[in-house]
Amino acid sequence: MGRRRPGAEVPDLSGLTVTAAEDAVLDAGLLPRRVAQGSDVPCARCQDGTVVCGQRPRPHARMAAGNRVCFWCAPTGDDPPDDGRGGSRVPRGPRPLSPTGSKPF
Template sequence: MSRRAVAEVPDLSGLTVAAAENAVLDAGLLPQRVSQGSYLPCAGRQDGTVVCGQNPRPYARMVAGRRVCFWCMPTGDDPPGGGGGGSRLPRGPRPLSPAGSKPL
């Protein structure tokens, strides 16, 4: 009677897509990204997307080589389309006196 290797499912929530895939592979399982509806937030390995759910649940034990499904969503840090707009000049502290230094 042969025994199959057992693997523990890692907790993927909050990881980037690439980090989640690596964690699943390191555990001896196969990653499977799932897109929700027609919107494809996980279509690429974008830095602005993080894992927001997975199946099976974290720390579950399963036979090595099985699939772990996860889905992700944009973090909201970057506006869609790459951003742009705004001022090209920095908005840091400015001198408040004509002499070029802040008054005490």
């Protein structure tokens, strides 16, 4: 008879930061893998300022310990887009323009 590895339950990663998601997967006895959305290509853009927006396999599925859980992420909205042009297309609201803390008239 072959030896079977004990099963592990896949944690729900949606809404967690990348670091917290990796920790949750490791705590479950599985291996985390950040990928680009819709593919199996590793994602280098997923940083600590992003949250998990999807995963495969689905949460609470059972799988053998040591298998990989793929997840992808999206920016939280507080960070400027990383499109190489810098800045944000959405206005961030009024900001003080003088060192005194108020806008000049």
